[in-house]
Amino acid sequence: MFVPVSLAPPLPLTHDWIRERLRLAVALSDEPDFQRYTHPSGGKVVSAAVLVPLVNRPQGVTVLLTRRTGHLHDHAGQISFPGGRVDDTDSDRVATALREAAEEIGISPSAVEIMGSLPEWDIPSGFRVTPVVGWLEPPLCLSPDAFEVAEVFEVPLAFVLDPANHERHSDEIKGRRRHYYAMPYQGHHIWGATAGMLHTLYRVLQTDV
Numbered sequence: 001m002f003v004p005v006s007l008a009p010p011l012p013l014t015h016d017w018i019r020e021r022l023r024l025a026v027a028l029s030d031e032p033d034f035q036r037y038t039h040p041s042g043g044k045v046v047s048a049a050v051l052v053p054l055v056n057r058p059q060g061v062t063v064l065l066t067r068r069t070g071h072l073h074d075h076a077g078q079i080s081f082p083g084g085r086v087d088d089t090d091s092d093r094v095a096t097a098l099r100e101a102a103e104e105i106g107i108s109p110s111a112v113e114i115m116g117s118l119p120e121w122d123i124p125s126g127f128r129v130t131p132v133v134g135w136l137e138p139p140l141c142l143s144p145d146a147f148e149v150a151e152v153f154e155v156p157l158a159f160v161l162d163p164a165n166h167e168r169h170s171d172e173i174k175g176r177r178r179h180y181y182a183m184p185y186q187g188h189h190i191w192g193a194t195a196g197m198l199h200t201l202y203r204v205l206q207t208d209v
Contacts, residue, residue, distance in 0.1 A: 022116030039122045049096035049130040050083025062154035069150045079190045097132035106143030123193045131197045
């Protein structure tokens, strides 16, 4: 279980405050007591990007997540952010995240205000993922792709910012010890890179980088 050094006071989770905090993400250092997965040198790395959608609900900001369908080749059935591999036609990682979000859950790129990005994440399936944080104002007009998306749901940002909800685990894959975060929420098993990105968001918003 993740135990913080200290708990910060309640935060002003407003649009402008979150945007300003995300400017500090570039200065975020690695956690000395947590070994993130990194791709072996010389291996093939596939570039990808995801959209981390923050929804400005009246009861508080939420984070939108999806559950992938069980028949997909990559990460079947897992909780994830909308996103995917970089296409040759994408101008940058933001374009990738917006295109994939539009294809997967029907969010119009014009409805998303880009707030910033979080550090890249390597995952054992060979992807190097750039998380792009976007701001959404309700009402949301979603049309999930039934082939790729089994469910769309939201998690309160306040839940993400509570360190008691951050679990640490490890296992072995392809002969390498892997450490990862998990963040169970109302029957949803959020883990791996998705939980890791949420933990990074927590560190940017809740702690001194």
